[in-house]
Amino acid sequence: MKLNWGTGIVIAIIGFISFIMYFVISMSTGKSYNHDLVSDKYYQKELEYQETITATKNAKALKENISIEQSIGGLIVNFPKDFDYTKISGKVFLYRPSNKQLDFEIPISLSKTYLLVPEKRLLGGRWNISVSWNYNNTAYFYQKELIY
Structure with a gap:
């Protein structure tokens, strides 16, 4: 053929x-x-995004915003010093883009003006930290990318 x-x-x-x-x-x-999507509840979080935008504007309007610094013991999340730290509530969420099993959340319960994220929970590499907190019924939101 x-x-x-x-x-x-x-x-x-x-x-x-x-x-x-x-x-x-x-x-x-x-x-x-x-x-996988970034979050399991992706569409629900999208609907709540306006609240996050308002909370971010509230945080940017502060005289002193949250600051994050690295120390030997881990990450220190410093809250504004002019606030009464006993009235601050909320949560700190650390997101690891490369491995979702390393993501974790810490509730904010302060005995000083800062919160320490222990070093044993943090592996070296890139992290996204999100701090959503309330003070006197006003919501605040802070987000930052960092390399630990």
Whole structure:
């Protein structure tokens, strides 16, 4: 049987399409590939985003905002000194972009004007820290990327 140019081109195109379809199907159904969203409750968080915008504006309007510094014991989250630290409540969330199993949340319970995030919970690398806190029924939000 003789193959002409037209038949060869059609066979090559069908082979190429089959090759691409094999990779598309194996990538989308493979158990070893992770297709997670950043958050499990992604759409619910999107609806609550206006509250976060308002809280961020409140934090930026402060004379002294939260500051974060690294120490031997871990990360120190310093709250404004002109606030009564016993009335501050909220949570600190640390997000590790490279591994969601390392994410954790710490409730804010202060005995001084700062909160210490222990070093044993932090591995070296990039972290996103989000501090959402309330003082006198006013919400505040602070977010920063840092390398530990």
